[in-house]
Each structure stands twice: as structure tokens, then as C-alpha cells.
Amino acid sequence: MLVVVCDHKSGVLTSNSLEALSFGEDLARNGGKDLVALVPGGLQDHSLQSYRLRSVFTFPFSGDHATAEEYLAALLLLAQRSSPECIIFSYNSLGKALGGQLAIRLNAGLISNVCGFEWVDGRALFKKSVFSGKAYAWCAFQSETGLVAILPKAYGINQGQSEQVPEYIDLGPLAPDSRMLVVERTMSSGKTPLTEADVVVSGGRGLKDPANWGMVESLAELLHAGTACSRPVADAGWRPHHEHVGQTGTAIRPKVYIAIGISGAIQHLAGVNNSRTIIVINKDPEAPFFKAADYGVCGDLFEVVPKLIQALQNGQ
Amino acid sequence: MKILVCLSKTADTTARIAFDAAGVKFSEEGVQFILNPYDEWYALVRAIELRDAQGGQVDVVHVGSAASDMLIRKALAIGADAAFRIDDPEPDTRSVAEQIARFAASRGYDLIFTGKETIDYNSSEVGAMLAAALNLPFVSLCSKLDFSDGTLRCTTDIEGGTQMVELRPPAVLSAAKGLAEQRIPNMKGIIDAKKKPLEVLPAEAGSALVTVVRYELPQEKMGVKMIAPDDVQELVNVFKNDLKLI
Ligand SMILES: Cc1cc2nc3c(=O)[nH]c(=O)nc-3n(C[C@H](O)[C@H](O)[C@H](O)COP(=O)(O)OP(=O)(O)OC[C@H]3O[C@@H](n4cnc5c(N)ncnc54)[C@H](O)[C@@H]3O)c2cc1C
Numbered sequence: 001m002l003v004v005v006c007d008h009k010s011g012v013l014t015s016n017s018l019e020a021l022s023f024g025e026d027l028a029r030n031g032g033k034d035l036v037a038l039v040p041g042g043l044q045d046h047s048l049q050s051y052r053l054r055s056v057f058t059f060p061f062s063g064d065h066a067t068a069e070e071y072l073a074a075l076l077l078l079a080q081r082s083s084p085e086c087i088i089f090s091y092n093s094l095g096k097a098l099g100g101q102l103a104i105r106l107n108a109g110l111i112s113n114v115c116g117f118e119w120v121d122g123r124a125l126f127k128k129s130v131f132s133g134k135a136y137a138w139c140a141f142q143s144e145t146g147l148v149a150i151l152p153k154a155y156g157i158n159q160g161q162s163e164q165v166p167e168y169i170d171l172g173p174l175a176p177d178s179r180m181l182v183v184e185r186t187m188s189s190g191k192t193p194l195t196e197a198d199v200v201v202s203g204g205r206g207l208k209d210p211a212n213w214g215m216v217e218s219l220a221e222l223l224h225a226g227t228a229c230s231r232p233v234a235d236a237g238w239r240p241h242h243e244h245v246g247q248t249g250t251a252i253r254p255k256v257y258i259a260i261g262i263s264g265a266i267q268h269l270a271g272v273n274n275s276r277t278i279i280v281i282n283k284d285p286e287a288p289f290f291k292a293a294d295y296g297v298c299g300d301l302f303e304v305v306p307k308l309i310q311a312l313q314n315g316q
Numbered sequence: 317m318k319i320l321v322c323l324s325k326t327a328d329t330t331a332r333i334a335f336d337a338a339g340v341k342f343s344e345e346g347v348q349f350i351l352n353p354y355d356e357w358y359a360l361v362r363a364i365e366l367r368d369a370q371g372g373q374v375d376v377v378h379v380g381s382a383a384s385d386m387l388i389r390k391a392l393a394i395g396a397d398a399a400f401r402i403d404d405p406e407p408d409t410r411s412v413a414e415q416i417a418r419f420a421a422s423r424g425y426d427l428i429f430t431g432k433e434t435i436d437y438n439s440s441e442v443g444a445m446l447a448a449a450l451n452l453p454f455v456s457l458c459s460k461l462d463f464s465d466g467t468l469r470c471t472t473d474i475e476g477g478t479q480m481v482e483l484r485p486p487a488v489l490s491a492a493k494g495l496a497e498q499r500i501p502n503m504k505g506i507i508d509a510k511k512k513p514l515e516v517l518p519a520e521a522g523s524a525l526v527t528v529v530r531y532e533l534p535q536e537k538m539g540v541k542m543i544a545p546d547d548v549q550e551l552v553n554v555f556k557n558d559l560k561l562i
Contacts, residue, residue, distance in 0.1 A: 007475070009476070014475065016475070068454075068456065091440070092475050093456065093457055093472075093473050093474050093475055094474070094475055096432075096440045096444070096456055096457065096490075097444065097454060097456035097457075098444070099440075099441060099444055100413065100440075100441040100442065100443065100444025100445035100446075100447070100448065100454075101444045101445070101447060101448040101454060102448075103410065103441065103444075103445055103448075103525075104413070104445050104448035104449050105448050107525075108525065109410075109525030109526040110409075110410075110441055110525075110526065111526055112438075112439045112440065112441060113438055113439070125529055127532075129438070130436065130437050130438065130531075131327070131333050131436055131437075131438075132329075132435070132438060133534070134333045134533075134534070135333050135335070135531055135532065135533055135534070136531065136532045136533075136534065137528045137530075137531050137532075138528070138529045138530050138531075138532065139526050139527065139528050139529065140526070140527050140529055141525065141526060142523070142524060142525050142526065142527055143525040143526075177453060179453045179483055179484070180453040180455070180481050180482070180483040180487075181481060181482045181483065182479050182480070182481050183469075183480050183481065183482050184479065184480040185474070185477060185478075185479045185480075186477050186478050186479070186480075187476050187477035188476060188477050192476075193475060193476040193477075196476075199561060222562075223555070223561050223562070224561075241493060241494055244493070247329050247353075247435055248353055248354075248357075248435070248493060249493065251438075255559070256559055256561060266329050266330050267329050270329055270435070277558075277559060279551075279554075280540075290540050291540070292537065293540045294537065294538070294540060294541065295540065295541050295542075295543060295551070295554055296540045296541070296542045296543065297542070297543050297544075297545050297551065298542065298545065299544075299545025299546075300545070303545065304545050304548065307546075307548045308548045308551060308552070310548075311548045311549055311551075311552045312552060312555075312562065315552060315556075315562065
């Protein structure tokens, strides 16, 4: 049996959960295994039904969102009851709080940042992204239970076909670790988190001044994109720290990454080079970013970007 | 306050990524190793700030070979009081956590820090493993930490935002950006570091639950397609036809 750990926001499954479900569905189908899901109570999303799930286990939680401690308690209970072969979850911030703890508590191997799998001689091998995506390690479990922590945005979401209605089973009251108290949650309003954005528009020191960020934001809005920046931009306080992408900031892998006035230093690339398509706007033909790009515009951003915005607006 | 900071070494980002002929081992030839930035810049510096404000001591621990001693001395130069190295030349992630847990179990640390991840393998596993092995609460991805009246108040990164948690020590924390500002060791620190203790302890490795079968390098990019700066319509076409953005 394989378990997929899911999360939902106001009753709707998160995209990271859909990625994990898709991974689980493919792994279960290839290996001829049963698939079940674990979800905090209150899910209203019917998309769960399209993933060939045998059962859905739910658990109660206090507060407005299940904490990592509540997930942990639910998973330990579920594992005790049904000894799953694999527990599959997104390696987002929730997954990072859970993974290592589960590994010890269940004496299970943990393979993190998984972006694919293959079956070889009846055994699953998992493809782990290492060196910020500059290499992959194919790994195997030597333990009875394996923890598969999926790299966010690396696995495609299945457009489910199945109409199999799973059986819902409530795990009942849990006794989560209560030594740590959540006193406040601040959700960044409205916007999709950077790690979940399909399109990201990012600005570097080439923009010269925080006052020039209007065009980055306009372009982002027209493309329904998130906004990001290089490290010196965040360090100078031009943009908030959570927008800093790169080796020491957030690592992202959107479908499209548009870099404006960013040189493409190796530490920056480490956080963005797994984007499916990279578009670079830079006036320096020698900027290293062009080597990592799919499309490049060599020109002055103060001319190119406003013209681009104009053209997009005209096209609407 | 008695604080332990776990240090990892990591290949510098500029390192050429290559593997041995069989594709099963990272080739370290010519690779420069550094202290993992999350450990050095955030975990260690915040630990030193807390000690300076509250009194107490900061120990650092590393699982690795003598080749790392130079890196450990750097942590002492930045301001740690004492260092321990568990002499295991090639530990896997789990055995790093297990060996540090055994080391820390009887030493009464109030806080144990790890970095949020190493910048080479990006696994982000050791902190959570340590917490579970020591049966301590785990503050994951901590970007702000205050301590007063015996209570820790931590801001941590969660999906789509942050949360504030409160707890009493002891605890294990993984340090994320924002927790502190990087410090460069000064001359006095470097000289003092030579006199500080670095104790070497024997390894006691367990069995690996995950094995690497082989490594693989990603496919090269196809090369960049250049678009003239006065031809933004071409870029709009790319958005529309190739990328289906609009
Ligand atoms: C250990 C370590 C970790 C690091 N981690 C990160 C990280 O996580 N993320 C990160 O981003 N950096 C990181 N850095 C810093 C990194 O090395 C670079 O210094 C940084 O990415 C440069 O930012 P930038 O491209 O915005 O600025 P610059 O290097 O100054 O580049 C600005 C670019 O804008 C272009 N430009 C200027 N004016 C115009 C114009 N009018 N029109 C078009 N183009 C223009 C220039 O040609 C240039 O290429 C790290 C460094 C170290 C040592």
C-alpha cells in the first residue's frame, strides 16, 4: 500500500498535493499497488476521486490549518495500523518538517527532492535532484517503509480519468505533540506563493532603483506571474526577502522564468535553472545568463520592457 | 544557554559537478569545500548572538574527516567556544543525524541548530531526524528567533506564509535566511580559534536505509534563441504560441 499525504487550502487541494497524488498514482499503477490518501478533515475537493484511490484517511485538527505535529501524529497512527510500503508527500515546507521525523520514528529510509521513478526488476528506483538540479541521484530503499519526498513543481499533474469513489475513513482523535504552540499565522495575501507560480518575472540590479519595479509588476500582472529578485536586490532592501531566489534564497522551477537585468551568476542560476523555459533581458551580450536561457533579448530593459508591456496591453 | 550548532561541509556552488567512471560517486577532485552557508551565516551567528546576550556556551559539531578541521576552525574564529568532530569520513545523512543525536543526548543542550539544508545535496533532513531521535520539538525553517522569560518565540516559513510558534527549550531548530546576518571572522577571532578545543570522537555508524545506485547529469540546453530588442512582437508571439501564456 502506498500513502499520499495531501494538504488543502480552504477545502481545495494544493497543487503540491496534486503533484504528489499524480506521482503516487503512476507509481501504484506501474507497481500494481494499492493507493490511499491522507487528508486533514474538511476537504471539499472532488478531484481526489480522479486518482484511483482505494481509501481516503482523514484526521481532525484544531486551528485553521493542520500543523506539522498533527500530520505527524496522523501518519504515525496510519503507519502503525497498515504498515505502508511508501509514504509520498511534497517536499515543501510542511514536508520538510515531517520527513526526517518520520524517517526516525518509522525507521524508514527517506529520499528527498524526488522528481521521477522507474521500476527495475520489481524494485522502484527514485530520481533525486541534487546540486540544485545540476545532477540526479538514482536511489533505492533498503528499508521496509520508504519515504518519498517529492520536489515541488517537478512532477506533472495527471488529468485524472478514474471515477473510482474512495472509501472515507476517519482516523479519530489524535494526540499531537503539544510542546510547541502556534500563536499566529500570517499568509501572504492573495498572491500565489513564489514556489507555486507557473510564471515568474524577476528583476536584478540592472533595474537600478526600487522605484523602477512598476514595470516588473505590470509585466507580472499581464502574465499572471509571481515576482522575484536577485540577492543584492533583496539585501539592499529594494524588495522583500521572500522574493530572493537563488542558492541562498528560494529555489523555484516555474514553467517560465523571465529575468530582467540579472547577470546570471552561478549562485543565482542554482535557484532558477530548473525552470522549463528561461527568458533573459539584459543589455550585456556577455551576461552569463544567456548561456542558460532559451530566449534572449540583448537590449536596454528600460526600452524593451515598457514596449513589451505596451504590446501585451494592445493585444488584449 | 548551552547551544549546539551542527556544521556541514558542502561543495562550493562554483564546483564542477562530475562523477567517477561508474557514476556512483561524486568526484571531489579539485572541488573546494566550504562551510554550509545556512549553518555558518544563520545558525552559528544567531547562536553566538544568543550566548552573548544570555551567557552560556556555543559548541559546534561536525561529522566528517580531518580534512574538515580547517572549516571547523573557521566556526571557532567566528565565535564558537568549542568544537567536536565525529571521525566518520563518509557518513550518510541518517548516520550524521544518529551520531549527533548520540553525542548530544547526555550533554544537556538547550538549543540545537542545523542549517535548513546543505547547498549541495539540498536534503534538508538532518534537523528533523535529530529532533525525532532526541524526542525534542522541531522548529523547521526558522527565520526569526527571540528568547525571553524562558520562552522561545520563532517565526517559521510555512506554505504561503509564516507562522509564529512558542515553546520552551530544549528544541531543535533549522535555520533559514533572515535568522542572522553573515559574519566574517576577524584577526583576533582567527588567532583565538587556534587555542580553542577541537575534540575528535570515534564514529559509530549505523546501516544505510537508502543507497545511491548511480548519478546522472541533466541534458544540456539546446542553446539560446536571440530576439532583437526592437522586435518585442516576436517575444509576444513566443508568449502566445510557444509558451501559451496569453
Ligand atoms: C555564497 C553566495 C551565495 C549567493 N547566493 C545568491 C542567491 O541566492 N541569489 C542571487 O541572486 N545571488 C546570489 N549570490 C550573489 C551572486 O553571486 C551575484 O552577485 C548576484 O546574483 C548578482 O545580482 P544581479 O544579477 O541582480 O546584479 P549584477 O551582477 O550587478 O547584474 C546586473 C545585470 O543587469 C544588467 N543591466 C544593467 N543595466 C541594464 C539595462 N539598462 N538593461 C538591461 N540590462 C541591464 C547588467 O548587464 C548585469 O548583467 C550569492 C553569492 C555568494 C558568494
